[in-house]
Each structure stands twice: as structure tokens, then as C-alpha cells.
Amino acid sequence: DIQMTQSPSSLSASVGDRVTITCRASQSISSYLNWYQQKPGKAPKLLIYAASSLQSGVPPRFSGSGSGTDFTLTISSLQPEDFATYYCQESYSTPFTFGPGTKVDIK
Amino acid sequence: EVQLVESGGGLVQPGGSLRLSCAASGFTVSSNYMSWVRQAPGKGLEWVLVLYSGGTTYDADSVKGRFTISRDNSKNTLYLQMNSLRPEDTAVYYCARDRSHSSGYYHDDWGQGTLVTVSS
Numbered sequence: 001d002i003q004m005t006q007s008p009s010s011l012s013a014s015v016g017d018r019v020t021i022t023c024r025a026s027q028s029i030s031s032y033l034n035w036y037q038q039k040p041g042k043a044p045k046l047l048i049y050a051a052s053s054l055q056s057g058v059p060p061r062f063s064g065s066g067s068g069t070d071f072t073l074t075i076s077s078l079q080p081e082d083f084a085t086y087y088c089q090e091s092y093s094t095p096f097t098f099g100p101g102t103k104v105d106i107k
Numbered sequence: 108e109v110q111l112v113e114s115g116g117g118l119v120q121p122g123g124s125l126r127l128s129c130a131a132s133g134f135t136v137s138s139n140y141m142s143w144v145r146q147a148p149g150k151g152l153e154w155v156l157v158l159y160s161g162g163t164t165y166d167a168d169s170v171k172g173r174f175t176i177s178r179d180n181s182k183n184t185l186y187l188q189m190n191s192l193r194p195e196d197t198a199v200y201y202c203a204r205d206r207s208h209s210s211g212y213y214h215d216d217w218g219q220g221t222l223v224t225v226s227s
Contacts, residue, residue, distance in 0.1 A: 001168075032211035036152070043201055043217035044144075044152060050210035087152055091211035094165040096142075096154040 002026050002090050006099040012107040019075040021102045023088035028068045032092035035064055035073045038101075039084045047086075048073065078104070109133040109216045111202050116221030123192050123225075129185040129202030129218055137180045140205035142214060143187050145198035153198075157205065158185070170196075192225045199223075 003026035013019050023033065031051035036044040046055045048064035051071055061076045075082055083106055088099040115127040129141075143155040156166040156176040164176050175188040185202050199222050203214035 030210065034211065034213045036214075038152075043220055044214070045217070046213055046215055049206075049213040050208050053208070053210075055215075089152075089154070089213075091213060094154075094157070095167040096157070096212070098152040098154065101151045 001095055002029060002092060002097055004088055004090055004097050004099040006086075006088060006102050008102060009100065010103040010105065012105055013078050014107045015078055015080055017078045017107075019078050019082075019104060021073045021086055021088075021104075023066075023071040023073070023099050025069045025071075025090055025092075029090045029092035031067050032090055033064070033066065033071045034089045034091060035062075036087045036089065036098075037082075037084045038087065044087065075104075109204065111204065111216060111218035113200065113202055113218040113221040116200065116223045118224045118226065119192055120227050121192060121194060121225055124188070124190045125192065125223060127187040127189070127200055127202075127221055127223070129187075131183050131185065131204070134204065136178050136183050136185055140207065140212065141176070141178065141185045142203045142205050143174075143176060143185075144201045144203055144214065144217075145196075146201070146220075147195075147198045150198075155200075156187070189223070192223075194225050197223060197225045 033051045035048040038044040052064045110132045142157045158176045173191045199220040204216040206215045
């Protein structure tokens, strides 16, 4: 199975900050990488698929990059509604593993 | 509008069984890939099973031989049959509609989740 790691596990940031979250796969997964946002008590929401494709309706301050084993989610200017937990997920092969998550909270 | 509504969660004893339902509207379940994803209390997301439109299924090792995914086309509903339940199966279970892309596959729409608690 492919293992996924994320860093950092948590971060504190202020509104307007640029935030970068890293996801690493244990083997090459090409661009088979998704990013989700989850707020407490809510279902996850798809942000980015295929490493860099922005899901319809998601603000353009979110962007994804990377291929192979190393990927990045960037929030260009953090907004109050962006405080949440972010998960990456590989879709290269089952069991479509999620990363452990990165919690973004208010500084 | 796409909507997914899970039901069937609750408290069950270890070794017991439970069947979750996911009623879909706004699209046809049988024409889509559908997944179950779970989240233990205070923990991260865990992909559990997928049912492809052609009928092929895949499951995670953690539920292999115990959980089964299926659908009823006449009811436009996805199911998760869970047998031999263990305390570590305690989680919120989400159903999701999946989309495929040239560079992968992703969970596009999600239900609100249903809580399964396995405890004596």
C-alpha cells in the first residue's frame, strides 16, 4: 500500500497569510493526488484533484502543485473560513490512502 | 442538485452486524463510482470500499471479508453491510460519489455521515 505523510501536522496562521501544506507519497503516484478540506462536524469538501485542478466553486486562492512523490497545497491569502483540517489523498491505487491531515488554526 | 443521505448507524455490540444506507438524488448511483469513507472519533479519514459502475468492488484490508458494498438500482441507494464488527470500526461513515479523471479519481460529493459505535 502507498503511505501518505503531511507536514506540518498543524499550523497557526493569521488572516491574509500565505499558507503551504506539503504531502509526500511513499512511491511515485504521478499526479494522482487530491486535496480535501474538513471543518468540525462536517463532511470533507474536495478542493483540488489531479494534483493541480481546482474543483468547481472553490476560490482561486487555493492551488495545488507537484507530481511524483511531493505535492503542495497553497492558500495564497488565508481567509477566516479557511480555518480547517486539510487532507491529501492518493488515487493511484487502492486503498486510496489519505494523509494524516494538517490542522490550520488561528494565530 | 446532488444529495446523499446516509442512515442506519447506531450502537452495536462487538461481533454484531449493521447495514448502512446511502440514498442518492440528483444522479444515478449505478452510473457512478461510489465509495464509503470513515472517520474514527478525533481521527483522520480512512477510505474503506469502492463500487465501480460496472460492479467491481475493492476494499481496504481493515475490512476485508467483513464489509460488503452494494447498490439497489431501483431505489438509487448504496449500501454498506458490516459484519463481525469490532470496537475499532467505531466511526462516522460517509458515502461519496466519485469521479474519474485522466489523472485519477476523487470523491466529488459527500453525505453528512452516520455514526457507528461498536461497544458492549
